[in-house]
Amino acid sequence: MFFRSTVAAIGKYLPDNCVQNADLPQQLETSDEWIRERTGIAQRHIAAPHETTAFMATEAAKQALLAAGIAIDQVDAIILATTTPDNGFPATATRVQALLGMKRGFAFDVQAVCSGFVYALAIADNFIKTGQVKTVLLIGAEAFSRIVDWNDRGTCVLFGDGAAALVLTAADCASLNGKIASKEQGILSTHLYSDGTGYDLLYIDHTIDTPTKRGAVVMHGREIFKSAVQKIGEAVEKALEANALTIPDIDWFVPHQANARIIKGVIDRFNLPSEKVVVTVDKHANTSAASIPLALCEAVHDGRIQKGQLVLIEAMGGGLTWASAVIRW
Numbered sequence: 146m147f148f149r150s151t152v153a154a155i156g157k158y159l160p161d162n163c164v165q166n167a168d169l170p171q172q173l174e175t176s177d178e179w180i181r182e183r184t185g186i187a188q189r190h191i192a193a194p195h196e197t198t199a200f201m202a203t204e205a206a207k208q209a210l211l212a213a214g215i216a217i218d219q220v221d222a223i224i225l226a227t228t229t230p231d232n233g234f235p236a237t238a239t240r241v242q243a244l245l246g247m248k249r250g251f252a253f254d255v256q257a258v259c260s261g262f263v264y265a266l267a268i269a270d271n272f273i274k275t276g277q278v279k280t281v282l283l284i285g286a287e288a289f290s291r292i293v294d295w296n297d298r299g300t301c302v303l304f305g306d307g308a309a310a311l312v313l314t315a316a317d318c319a320s321l322n323g324k325i326a327s328k329e330q331g332i333l334s335t336h337l338y339s340d341g342t343g344y345d346l347l348y349i350d351h352t353i354d355t356p357t358k359r360g361a362v363v364m365h366g367r368e369i370f371k372s373a374v375q376k377i378g379e380a381v382e383k384a385l386e387a388n389a390l391t392i393p394d395i396d397w398f399v400p401h402q403a404n405a406r407i408i409k410g411v412i413d414r415f416n417l418p419s420e421k422v423v424v425t426v427d428k429h430a431n432t433s434a435a436s437i438p439l440a441l442c443e444a445v446h447d448g449r450i451q452k453g454q455l456v457l458i459e460a461m462g463g464g465l466t467w468a469s470a471v472i473r474w
Contacts (some may be wrong), residue, residue, distance in 0.1 A: 149318035149331035150273040150281075152474060153215065156208025157442040158201045159429070160190040173298040180302050185405020189305030189430035191290045196233050199240040201308035202286035203388070206245060209282070209310040217245045220460040221278035221311075223252035224269050226261030226434035228463075229288045230254055241284070250278070258347070259401050260337075261285065261434035263470055266311075270331035273315045284310040285435040292349055294361035294429025302360075303404070304428035309438030328473075331455065334387045335470040336380055343372070343465030369465075373403075374410035377459050380469035381415065384457060388471050390415060397450055401460035402426035402436040411459070424450065433462065450474055 165188045166177035180186055192201065192403035202225055210217060223245075225238035238252035257264040262285040269281040293301040316331050318329055361463040377400070385391060392415050400408050402425050412422060425440045432439055437458050444450045454474050461467040 146317045147318050148274050148276055148291050149329060150270045151316050151331045152472065153312040153314045154209050154213035154396045155309065155311050155438065155442045156205050156210070156212055156444055157307065157439055158202070158204035158208070159307045160192045160196050162191045162193060164189055164191050169302060170295060172296065173301070173315055175298045175302060183406070184303060185408075185426050186302065186430045187415040187427045190307055192288045192354050196288070196306070198227055198229050198286045198288045198308075199237050199244060201288070201306070202227075202237070202241045202284045202310070203244040205308040205310040205465045206241065206282050206284055206287065209312045212385075213312040215312055215314075217247050220280050221250040222246055222269070222272060223247065223250070223282045223284065224255060224265045225252070225267075226255045226265040228255070228256060228258050228261065228286045228288055228433050229292060238284075249418065257462060257466045257468075258432045258464060259403060259431070259436065260460040260464070260466040261459060261462065262437045262466045263460050263468035264328050264337055264466070265336065266332065267337055267468070268469055269313050270332045270335055273313060276315075279315040281313040282310060283313055285438045287433045287435045288429070289433055292360060292362055298364065300362050300364050305432050307429060307432045307435050307439055308444045309435055309449060311318070311438060313443075325369070326373065330473045332440070333473060334372075334384060335468070335472040336383045336387070337466075337468045338376070338380060339464050341464065346465060347463035370407065371380045372465070373407045373461050374414060376465070376467045377407075377411050377461050378414050378469050380459050382458065384459075384469040384471050390455070390471070394455060395421065396454035397421055397423060397444065397455055397456045399423045399440050399444065399458045402429060402440055402461070403431045403461070436460070
């Protein structure tokens with residue numbers, strides 16, 4: 146018996162506080178025009194003190210479970226992709242488990258920065274394919290505004306907060322040499338990569354060796370940008386090759402929403418029609434591990450992504466990490 150992972154429903158949570166570019170602190174010496182031109186970002190949602198990563202993740206999960214018509218006691222596992230856990234330990238996913246009233250199964254966090262959601266998707270998919278679980282609550286949630294230096298215009302303008310959740314369920318599948326038949330709904334493939342030589346290109350400058358220091362994001366943007374399109378492009382090519390697909394076969398391309406210029410670079414590389422690309426970076430900014438599921442949620446809820454369509458997702462983040470996946474919705 147072979148199993149496949151299908152998306153039963155999706156939900157999201159965005160903080161009420163929506164900060165426009167013009168609302169940013171004057172000491173940044175920036176402007177709406179400067180930010181839009183370099184990043185494509187117009188606004189971002191900023192979490193209030195009570196809107197912790199666990200709180201936002203739980204609210205998104207509730208919405209997804211309600212949409213799926215699945216009770217929490219049917220969930221076998223919670224996998225939370227986040228770079229901004231509520232505490233160093235234990236896993237924020239276990240707090241979400243408690244807030245949802247889940248008395249069974251297991252919960253844990255995945256940390257791969259902006260690639261975290263695709264990494265978590267791959268883990269959840271493998272749990273389901275092996276028959277270990279039947280239902281997974283997969284969440285991407287970030288309170289990134291709490292780890293940026295609000296005096297550094299090169300980083301603080303880039304990030305936002307929010308959460309989105311998918312309910313993944315197991316279904317029987319017709320196997321083609323152990324792979325999901327191409328016309329069946331579900332996760333067709335996932336592809337994960339990392340290169341530790343890029344470790345110092347994007348990180349938070351706080352370690353257990355300096356426990357009294359408040360960490361903040363350090364990013365070498367130009368260096369990351371130089372390799373982003375190439376690495377993302379290779380992940381996209383691998384995803385297409387693994388499923389015997391070409392770009393015209395893809396109905397929707399949902400990239401990590403980091404920067405409009407990086408997205409455009411990938412679009413140009415593959416000659417992707419812009420009308421097939423889901424872009425939310427202008428509204429959400431970079432929400433790291435929550436970026437892709439928030440974009441998916443918007444495109445599903447506004448009717449763009451339809452049942453049976455092929456969706457290609459990709460991300461790149463600190464580590465360096467990068468990843469891709471193909472889903473038949």
